[in-house]
Amino acid sequence: MSLLTVDRLCAGYGALRVLHDVSFSIEEGNVTVVLGANGAGKSTLLRALSGMIPATGSIELDGYELLSGRRRRPIALLGIGHVPEGRGTFGGLTVEENLRAGGYHRPRGEVERSITEWFELFPRLAERRDRLAAGLSGGEQQMLAIARALMARPRLLLLDEPSLGLAPKMTGTLFDNLRAIRERMDMTVLLVEQNAHLSLQIADDALLMTAGQVGPRRPAIALREDEQIRRAYLGA
Amino acid sequence: MTTFFQQIVDGLTTGVIYAAIALSLVLVYRTSRLVNFAQAEMATLGGFLAWQLSDWGVPFPLAIALAVAASFALGATMERTVVRPLHEAHNELALFVISLGILVVLINVEAWIWGYQVKAVPLVIDGPAVSIGSVLVSRQKLVIVAVAIVIAALLFVLFQRTRFGLAMRAAADNQPSARLLGLPVNATMTLSWGIAAAIGTLMAILVAPQQFLQPGMLLPVLLYAVAAATLGGIDSPVGAVIGGLIVGVVENLAGTYVPGIGQDFKSAVAFLIIMGVLLVRPQGLLGSKSVVRV
Amino acid sequence: MSAIMRRLRQPRPRLPIPRWVNLVVGIAAFAYLLYAPLVSPSYSNTQMAMVCVYAVAGLGLHLLTGMTGLISLGHGFFFAVGAYTAAILSGTQGWPVPVSFVVAAALGWLLGFLFGLPALRLSPLALSQVTLALALITPSLIKRLDFMTNGSAGLSVDVGDPPAWSGLDKDQWILYICLLIALVAYLVTLALSRGRTGRAMKGLRDNLPVATTLGVRATTTKSFVFATSAAFAAVGGVLYTLVIQYVGADAFGLTFAIALITVIVVGGLGSVPGVILGAVFVVFVPSWASEVSPSASGLIYGVALVVFMFVLPGGVIGVLRAIGHPVVSRFHARRSTAQPPVPQEQEAGRR
Numbered sequence: 001m002s003l004l005t006v007d008r009l010c011a012g013y014g015a016l017r018v019l020h021d022v023s024f025s026i027e028e029g030n031v032t033v034v035l036g037a038n039g040a041g042k043s044t045l046l047r048a049l050s051g052m053i054p055a056t057g058s059i060e061l062d063g064y065e066l067l068s069g070r071r072r073r074p075i076a077l078l079g080i081g082h083v084p085e086g087r088g089t090f091g092g093l094t095v096e097e098n099l100r101a102g103g104y105h106r107p108r109g110e111v112e113r114s115i116t117e118w119f120e121l122f123p124r125l126a127e128r129r130d131r132l133a134a135g136l137s138g139g140e141q142q143m144l145a146i147a148r149a150l151m152a153r154p155r156l157l158l159l160d161e162p163s164l165g166l167a168p169k170m171t172g173t174l175f176d177n178l179r180a181i182r183e184r185m186d187m188t189v190l191l192v193e194q195n196a197h198l199s200l201q202i203a204d205d206a207l208l209m210t211a212g213q214v215g216p217r218r219p220a221i222a223l224r225e226d227e228q229i230r231r232a233y234l235g236a
Numbered sequence: 237m238t239t240f241f242q243q244i245v246d247g248l249t250t251g252v253i254y255a256a257i258a259l260s261l262v263l264v265y266r267t268s269r270l271v272n273f274a275q276a277e278m279a280t281l282g283g284f285l286a287w288q289l290s291d292w293g294v295p296f297p298l299a300i301a302l303a304v305a306a307s308f309a310l311g312a313t314m315e316r317t318v319v320r321p322l323h324e325a326h327n328e329l330a331l332f333v334i335s336l337g338i339l340v341v342l343i344n345v346e347a348w349i350w351g352y353q354v355k356a357v358p359l360v361i362d363g364p365a366v367s368i369g370s371v372l373v374s375r376q377k378l379v380i381v382a383v384a385i386v387i388a389a390l391l392f393v394l395f396q397r398t399r400f401g402l403a404m405r406a407a408a409d410n411q412p413s414a415r416l417l418g419l420p421v422n423a424t425m426t427l428s429w430g431i432a433a434a435i436g437t438l439m440a441i442l443v444a445p446q447q448f449l450q451p452g453m454l455l456p457v458l459l460y461a462v463a464a465a466t467l468g469g470i471d472s473p474v475g476a477v478i479g480g481l482i483v484g485v486v487e488n489l490a491g492t493y494v495p496g497i498g499q500d501f502k503s504a505v506a507f508l509i510i511m512g513v514l515l516v517r518p519q520g521l522l523g524s525k526s527v528v529r530v
Numbered sequence: 531m532s533a534i535m536r537r538l539r540q541p542r543p544r545l546p547i548p549r550w551v552n553l554v555v556g557i558a559a560f561a562y563l564l565y566a567p568l569v570s571p572s573y574s575n576t577q578m579a580m581v582c583v584y585a586v587a588g589l590g591l592h593l594l595t596g597m598t599g600l601i602s603l604g605h606g607f608f609f610a611v612g613a614y615t616a617a618i619l620s621g622t623q624g625w626p627v628p629v630s631f632v633v634a635a636a637l638g639w640l641l642g643f644l645f646g647l648p649a650l651r652l653s654p655l656a657l658s659q660v661t662l663a664l665a666l667i668t669p670s671l672i673k674r675l676d677f678m679t680n681g682s683a684g685l686s687v688d689v690g691d692p693p694a695w696s697g698l699d700k701d702q703w704i705l706y707i708c709l710l711i712a713l714v715a716y717l718v719t720l721a722l723s724r725g726r727t728g729r730a731m732k733g734l735r736d737n738l739p740v741a742t743t744l745g746v747r748a749t750t751t752k753s754f755v756f757a758t759s760a761a762f763a764a765v766g767g768v769l770y771t772l773v774i775q776y777v778g779a780d781a782f783g784l785t786f787a788i789a790l791i792t793v794i795v796v797g798g799l800g801s802v803p804g805v806i807l808g809a810v811f812v813v814f815v816p817s818w819a820s821e822v823s824p825s826a827s828g829l830i831y832g833v834a835l836v837v838f839m840f841v842l843p844g845g846v847i848g849v850l851r852a853i854g855h856p857v858v859s860r861f862h863a864r865r866s867t868a869q870p871p872v873p874q875e876q877e878a879g880r881r
Contacts, residue, residue, distance in 0.1 A: 050416060052412070052415075052416070074415065074417075074418030075416065075418065076416065076417050076418025077418050081416075082416045084412065084413065084416065088410055088412060088413035088416070089410070089413070090405070090406050090409040090410050090413065090414075091409060091410070091524070092405065092408075092409045092524055093402075093405060093406060093409060097402060097405075097406075100399075100402055101402055101403065101406045101414070101417055101419060102417055104399065104402075104403060104417060104418065104419055105418055134524075148417070149416075149417070152417065152418070269655075271655065271658065271659060273662060318836070318840060321840075322840070328654065328655065329595075329599060329601060329654075329799075330839045330840070330843065332601055332658055333601075333791060333795055333835055333839045334835065334836050334839050334840060336603075336788050336791060336832075336835055337831075337832045337833070337834070337835025337836035337839065338832065338836060339788070339832070340785070340788055340828060340829070340831050340832030340835065341829060341832030341833060341836065342832075343828065343832075344825040344826070344828035344829035344832060345825070345829065347824075347825040347828070348823055348825035348826070348829065455666065455784065456666070458666070459662075459663055459666040459667070462659055462662060462663065463663070466656075466659060498674075500670060500673060500674065501670055501671070501673075501674045503666065503667045503670050504667055504670070504671070504674075506663060506667070507660075507663040507664065507666075507667050510659055510660055510663045511648065511649075511660055511663070514652050514656045514659070514660060515648050515651065515652075518652070518653070518656060
């Protein structure tokens with residue numbers, strides 16, 4: 001069943017239009033990766049989905065149209081969590097406060113329980129719970145940003161370039177962690193990632209994006225085998 | 237030696253006032269990335285409101301409460317109407333010019349309504365100065381210090397112990413992220429402006445008997461408050477308080493002991509502090525580094 | 531409501547007025563200005579001279595704010611330096627006025643450069659903090675230097691008497707000096723803003739990293755601009771002393787610094803002719819307003835700053851462009867009936 005259905009989505013920055021009639025859908029419970037060259041509009045797509053930039057067309061989340069209505073509600077309340085490019089952690093807040101901010105709209109008891117769960121899953125964060133987020137390493141900040149977004153229990157998680165600026169070893173750990181999270185909870189993820197090799201391993205589906213347009217959805221496993229894709233994105 | 241301690245204590249009690257206005261500047265800066273040069277004059281306007289109400293026969297405590305509430309509303313309204321559209325457009329030059337415009341408007345509106353004749357604002361507490369050891373402090377100053385401590389404590393509780401305070405800090409830290417998480421960013425901004433204006437007004441009423449209530453009363457204080465906020469870190473509330481106390485003491489000691497400065501030229505100390513801090517440590521004592529990035 | 535706001539705030543391109551029209555209008559205006567002082571009452575000559583005073587200082591501030599995006603509240607200080615230089619050198623010491631001009635310009639330039647050395651390393655925000663402080667301490671600094679400045683009492687001077695051969699009254703003679711200096715300042719500003727320096731400055735304003743990569747030396751250009759704009763302000767100060775014949779410490783505080791900013795905001799940030807309109811505004815409008823109430827004249831500065839920045843960021847020039855566009859494009863269309871008018875222009879005209 002499709003959780004998110006996007007139809008003829010157009011968006012951009014001022015006069016510059018980046019997305020041209022983008023249409024696709026993603027399946028509930030799946031990880032869908034968006035692959036594409038620099039400047040293809042991958043981050044713009046996520047920004048349009050989460051309402052950071054104005055867009056036209058249709059974005060339907062589980063049957064609820066996000067682009068209708070005069071004023072868009074905060075996406076966190078609609079069930080979308082967005083981990084932006086560059087992570088966007090609150091550097092001046094402690095690790096724990098970052099998580100609390102993520103759970104702002106949930107009842108206090110649930111927040112406490114979730115925080116405990118996250119600290120069990122990531123002992124690194126637990127050790128640093130009272131430290132300022134600015135003092136964490138890039139990989140730790142990325143995990144914190146993901147955990148913070150998941151504190152709101154989103155139906156759909158948008159992940160923008162999580163491996164950006166991380167050392168290869170950290171990137172490996174990050175994807176291991178993502179896998180661990182998937183095992184713990186059902187989640188639907190739309191992932192934008194430069195590292196096609198790792199992301200195709202974790203993903204169920206893949207979308208190819210070129211020049212502001214999205215191609216048909218394909219199983220990730222098929223792309224892993226596809227000679228052309230290998231050459232274009234995997235550098236093999 | 238007694239003079240020295242007296243100078244320190246005098247500096248601290250003055251510094252409390254600088255700290256309070258600096259705190260207002262910092263609260264506003266954190267939400268709107270604007271050093272609001274009209275902040276001190278908004279406070280003076282609040283002082284006039286309190287005087288006017290009490291002149292009409294409203295009991296003084298009630299007049300204070302009404303003036304503070306009105307200032308809160310004025311600050312919040314300014315944020316919602318004029319400041320937010322320009323802040324969202326990242327038009328810092330326009331925000332700066334408008335803060336100057338509002339400063340000039342307020343001074344002249346006050347002058348138009350109330351004139352330049354100094355208004356006698358009653359002391360909240362009267363009586364002989366209290367002596368602590370060999371140092372003398374007036375009762376009104378003790379009240380000012382107590383009020384400042386209460387304000388600081390309330391703000392601490394708001395920021396550190398409440399959910400909304402967490403949202404305020406998160407929104408000040410990284411606004412786009414705060415919006416993505418669905419935090420009530422707009423409400424935090426409006427409230428910050430309201431709180432800043434309310435603090436200023438409360439202080440203006442308390443210092444009015446000694447500073448002489450007239451248009452532009454707090455302009456000299458604005459200079460020291462900017463110095464205090466710069467020294468403490470323009471986005472750090474704790475820094476503003478520490479900065480205010482340091483500036484108060486340094487200014488007072490320099491006026492007394494440094495030859496060539498004297499009581500009339502003390503303001504040069506504030507100028508030197510601002511210049512020096514911005515050059516040596518632009519983020520101030522406790523400010524975050526990101527502020528410095530252009 | 532917001533649609534109206536958007537229309538008002540929309541930036542307008544320069545009007546496509548032919549060069550010869552500009553030239554003819556300019557020369558006619560200047561000819562009128564040469565003639566007017568001879569037949570105008572003395573108070574109106576003084577007002578015109580004050581327009582020149584604000585225009586010269588405003589052109590300096592325009593160089594800085596309009597073109598580099600930096601803002602300074604400190605130009606009241608440099609203005610005061612010029613004013614006191616003239617009052618002390620030509621007034622107290624009795625040296626000829628041209629010497630005051632040269633010394634004031636040099637001193638303003640030097641002080642601007644020295645102040646800029648540290649200050650220009652700061653962010654625009656920090657620069658506004660430092661210059662605010664400079665504006666607030668200027669009156670007390672002047673009072674502190676009372677052995678030269680005579681403190682709060684100030685200095686009354688008698689400078690700039692017309693030479694006997696001219697047969698002019700003092701107010702006429704001084705207005706001519708002001709007009710001459712303002713013209714020179716105007717032409718220098720035009721040259722600076724259209725030449726190589728102007729392009730470098732606009733680059734710095736719009737995109738610092740890119741301009742730096744392209745070889746614009748940020749610090750050098752900014753220091754040069756800041757020092758030059760300070761020199762303009764100082765020259766404006768000399769004119770001020772000539773016109774008012776008195777200098778006092780309290781004239782050069784924050785209010786004055788804000789008045790200078792009003793000059794460049796009201797006309798239209800970044801527009802050289804706008805500075806002249808802004809100078810006309812700050813001299814005439816408050817004096818009309820003060821007939822209502824003394825506070826009304828100050829109030830009008832503040833309201834103008836808020837309204838022009840918030841609603842009409844293009845300033846008076848922006849408004850004129852909006853009104854003038856349909857007229858000018860129709861004029862163009864009539865002149866070239868053979869070819870159809872440029873569609874883009876037509877659309878701009880309809881808006």
